[in-house]
Amino acid sequence: MDFGWRFAFGHATDPAKDFDPAPAGTGFSYLAKAGTAAGAAKAEFDDRGWRTLNLPHDWAVELPFNDRGSGSHGYKAIGRNFPESSVGWYRKTFSIPASDVGRHITIEFDGVFRDSQVWVNGFYLGRQPSGYTGFDYDLTDYLNYGGTNVIAVRVDASLEEGWFYEGAGIYRHVWLTRTAPLHVARWGTFVTTEVKNGSATVTARASLKNDAAKDAVYEIVQNILDAEGHPVARAQSDGLALKPGASSESSIALTVPNPKLWSVETPILYKLVTSIRSAGAEVDRYETPFGIRTLRWDANEGFFLNGKRVELKGTCNHQDHAGVGVAVPDELNVFRLEQLKKMGSNAIRTSHNPPTPELLEACDRLGMLVMDENRLMGATPDVLNQLERLMKRDRNHPCVVIWSLGNEEWSIEGGDKGARITQTMQSLAQLLDPSRRFTCAIDNSWGRGSSTVIDVMGFNYFTHGDGRETGNDRYHAKFPDKPCVATEDASTLCTRGVYVEDRGHQHLTAYDKTAPDWGVLAEESWTHYAARPYVAGLFQWTGFDYRGEPTPFSWPAISSQFGILDTCGFPKDNYYYYQAWWSDHPVLHLFPHWNWPGKEGQDIEVWVYSNCEEVELFLNGISQGRKAMKRNSHLEWRVKYAPGTLLARGYSGGKEILTDKVETTGEPATIQLAPHRASIKADGEDVAVVTVQANDAQGRMAPTASNLITFQIAGPGKLIGVGNGDPSSHEADRIVEGMNTPATPGAWKRSLFQGLAQVIVQSTGEPGEITLTASSAGLMDGGLKIQASKVALQAPGH
Numbered sequence: 001m002d003f004g005w006r007f008a009f010g011h012a013t014d015p016a017k018d019f020d021p022a023p024a025g026t027g028f029s030y031l032a033k034a035g036t037a038a039g040a041a042k043a044e045f046d047d048r049g050w051r052t053l054n055l056p057h058d059w060a061v062e063l064p065f066n067d068r069g070s071g072s073h074g075y076k077a078i079g080r081n082f083p084e085s086s087v088g089w090y091r092k093t094f095s096i097p098a099s100d101v102g103r104h105i106t107i108e109f110d111g112v113f114r115d116s117q118v119w120v121n122g123f124y125l126g127r128q129p130s131g132y133t134g135f136d137y138d139l140t141d142y143l144n145y146g147g148t149n150v151i152a153v154r155v156d157a158s159l160e161e162g163w164f165y166e167g168a169g170i171y172r173h174v175w176l177t178r179t180a181p182l183h184v185a186r187w188g189t190f191v192t193t194e195v196k197n198g199s200a201t202v203t204a205r206a207s208l209k210n211d212a213a214k215d216a217v218y219e220i221v222q223n224i225l226d227a228e229g230h231p232v233a234r235a236q237s238d239g240l241a242l243k244p245g246a247s248s249e250s251s252i253a254l255t256v257p258n259p260k261l262w263s264v265e266t267p268i269l270y271k272l273v274t275s276i277r278s279a280g281a282e283v284d285r286y287e288t289p290f291g292i293r294t295l296r297w298d299a300n301e302g303f304f305l306n307g308k309r310v311e312l313k314g315t316c317n318h319q320d321h322a323g324v325g326v327a328v329p330d331e332l333n334v335f336r337l338e339q340l341k342k343m344g345s346n347a348i349r350t351s352h353n354p355p356t357p358e359l360l361e362a363c364d365r366l367g368m369l370v371m372d373e374n375r376l377m378g379a380t381p382d383v384l385n386q387l388e389r390l391m392k393r394d395r396n397h398p399c400v401v402i403w404s405l406g407n408e409e410w411s412i413e414g415g416d417k418g419a420r421i422t423q424t425m426q427s428l429a430q431l432l433d434p435s436r437r438f439t440c441a442i443d444n445s446w447g448r449g450s451s452t453v454i455d456v457m458g459f460n461y462f463t464h465g466d467g468r469e470t471g472n473d474r475y476h477a478k479f480p481d482k483p484c485v486a487t488e489d490a491s492t493l494c495t496r497g498v499y500v501e502d503r504g505h506q507h508l509t510a511y512d513k514t515a516p517d518w519g520v521l522a523e524e525s526w527t528h529y530a531a532r533p534y535v536a537g538l539f540q541w542t543g544f545d546y547r548g549e550p551t552p553f554s555w556p557a558i559s560s561q562f563g564i565l566d567t568c569g570f571p572k573d574n575y576y577y578y579q580a581w582w583s584d585h586p587v588l589h590l591f592p593h594w595n596w597p598g599k600e601g602q603d604i605e606v607w608v609y610s611n612c613e614e615v616e617l618f619l620n621g622i623s624q625g626r627k628a629m630k631r632n633s634h635l636e637w638r639v640k641y642a643p644g645t646l647l648a649r650g651y652s653g654g655k656e657i658l659t660d661k662v663e664t665t666g667e668p669a670t671i672q673l674a675p676h677r678a679s680i681k682a683d684g685e686d687v688a689v690v691t692v693q694a695n696d697a698q699g700r701m702a703p704t705a706s707n708l709i710t711f712q713i714a715g716p717g718k719l720i721g722v723g724n725g726d727p728s729s730h731e732a733d734r735i736v737e738g739m740n741t742p743a744t745p746g747a748w749k750r751s752l753f754q755g756l757a758q759v760i761v762q763s764t765g766e767p768g769e770i771t772l773t774a775s776s777a778g779l780m781d782g783g784l785k786i787q788a789s790k791v792a793l794q795a796p797g798h
């Protein structure tokens with residue numbers, strides 16, 4: 001259902017500008033009588049003047065920056081001060097064939113930010129305040145079979161749920177699901193596995209619903225398929241019956257001999273196929289990918305996957321990316337995860353909210369462990385329902401190895417209320433998933449409140465412990481039977497590619513030198529936790545820069561700088577610090593760049609990140625000294641600047657194993673475009689993430705280039721976002737285009753920031769060759785061809 005929506009701004013305070021669904025004095029409101037919607041909620045409303053677009057969509061990212069906007073959200077012109085741009089209406093017209101009569105049809109929203117109200121054919125379906133919880137409506141009784149139907153959605157992003165950029169609109173997928181009236185419920189299966197003596201017991205639970213007006217008599221057949229699609233186990237239950245409107249739960253144990261275990265290195269997936277059969281025919285089929293693996297959390301030794309200790313080398317991440325905000329295409333999430341994996345990271349924490357389901361699917365496939373986090377802590381039906389929906393949706397993913405009930409609930413975490421609320425949530429969570437453990441990210445008050453009842457202690461910042469350096473140890477001594485993990489640490493501040501602090505432009509440096517008072521440097525953080533094997537590992541704040549929280553700055557800075565990578569996913573130098581100590585391959589990274597005109601003869605700080613035993617540095621062939629590398633550390637030299645070549649040679653076992661160099665380059669001369677993939681699917685969703693860089697005449701990247709680049713695209717592709725990772729750039733992320741009103745030539749542009757920018761190209765749905773051209777005054781154009789290849793469209797979730 002992602003394609004062909006219409007969109008217009010409503011209004012948060014003026015009904016006349018909000019296509020008012022219930023204007024005062026004009027009869028019944030939509031709550032009074034079924035099917036009495038008015039305004040844009042009415043099926044007949046004329047939306048031809050509205051903009052056309054495809055989902056996912058984030059209108060916040062399209063808005064200008066404004067100092068009256070919310071700093072924590074990145075100063076976009078949205079929120080309580082901007083009623084004219086805080087409410088969005090979406091409408092979609094779609095056909096349902098007459099042959100669907102008798103089928104059960106639902107619409108499923110994976111996530112809408114936020115406070116959405118939905119109507120179909122003028123019938124009010126309901127409201128979902130959460131911007132992160134998936135929700136669905138049963139459309140069966142309201143549809144025009146053999147005719148057109150209209151879905152209308154009003155989204156109100158006036159209020160914030162978090163303290164970070166959250167976007168606005170229908171920013172995740174929407175699905176239309178058709179099943180037989182007797183069907184597996186949404187998120188209706190739950191698979192758990194136990195491994196013993198080389199064999200796995202798979203417990204497959206299924207919730208069924210009979211939405212027919214008559215009794216259903218049926219069988220359930222459950223097959224487990226291995227990664228190649230071969231059946232490896234089968235179970236069947238016959239002679240089952242359900243009354244109209246009734247639900248049932250079933251549970252059966254299947255045996256998989258010699259299972260291939262899911263792990264970070266070998267993320268092997270099995271599939272449970274639940275088939276409902278009635279009168280000799282299959283009426284519904286529900287596929288549940290799952291993995292077979294064991295989890296164990298130990299109070300003294302940390303986390304074990306399949307019986308082996310795995311240090312969690314994780315990052316916390318928000319959802320937004322350069323250019324597109326929170327409307328992140330699935331492949332862009334894959335790109336982000338791959339960047340983290342290449343760093344040697346094996347885990348992410350979905351701070352501070354339920355993630356998009358496709359992110360977890362990618363983590364299952366790529367072997368990335370996940371701490372899956374609930375948004376708000378509380379004991380109200382609404383909060384508990386959000387937790388329940390998150391867990392029911394995500395509990396079959398092998399990547400999810402722990403649930404987080406919440407983050408830094410300052411007003412309760414240290415007291416009785418915190419302890420009671422944590423216990424209430426945890427009791428529910430234990431019923432919903434007895435196969436995993438639970439944490440919550442605790443800021444202060446270690447040893448009181450929430451931290452006394454939580455199943456697995458979550459340390460936010462070791463500096464917050466009683467005694468700073470020894471805080472974790474004191475907690476561990478007091479609660480020797482409680483496993484623990486560093487849910488959050490570091491908050492190290494770096495600006496990519498910048499080596500001289502420039503507060504006037506809100507730029508820090510990329511050296512590992514700056515942290516807010518609660519945070520620490522990357523090296524301090526990792527060294528601290530690497531020495532404490534009773535802690536299961538850590539989740540650094542953050543993998544990627546995100547919009548909002550521009551600490552230590554405010555306007556005009558608009559993005560955070562906590563990332564190990566910037567908002568585009570370009571690595572900062574600290575990336576290689578982690579890569580050196582987290583990955584299992586040799587790493588040698590030398591910085592800064594070597595373009596310092598005017599600084600001849602002056603000292604430049606030169607750093608090396610490496611896991612080589614020794615590194616020798618040369619400037620223009622002259623040794624600057626050979627140094628031994630201390631574990632989990634880095635090397636530094638002070639080098640008198642002279643243009644030329646700075647070269648590092650890395651030695652292990654007495655042999656040179658790696659070199660890295662930086663050279664003084666010439667002026668930018670050409671533009672180079674490099675996609676992360678040369679071929680994409682022609683499905684209207686897939687993307688190529690293109691790195692844009694300026695090179696000198698010899699083809700070397702010009703590390704300080706800031707040229708303004710203009711993009712043109714031809715063929716079956718479109719541009720959906722541009723970025724450059726500059727945390728204070730106010731250039732447009734996106735140019736607003738209707739599907740029939742493409743941007744004017746030259747409208748898509750972006751300056752390079754420290755030599756780099758990024759442009760995201762999406763297929764339009766037609767196969768063919770996409771041509772991207774980048775030009776800039778005085779530089780030779782860059783060009784790129786991307787193949788869009790024909791594929792089948794994504795199947796709905798059921």
Ligand code: GAL
Binds near residue numbers: 408541
């Ligand atoms: C933490 C918080 C994060 C982020 C971070 C910035 O306390 O959990 O959401 O605000 O600080 O350092």
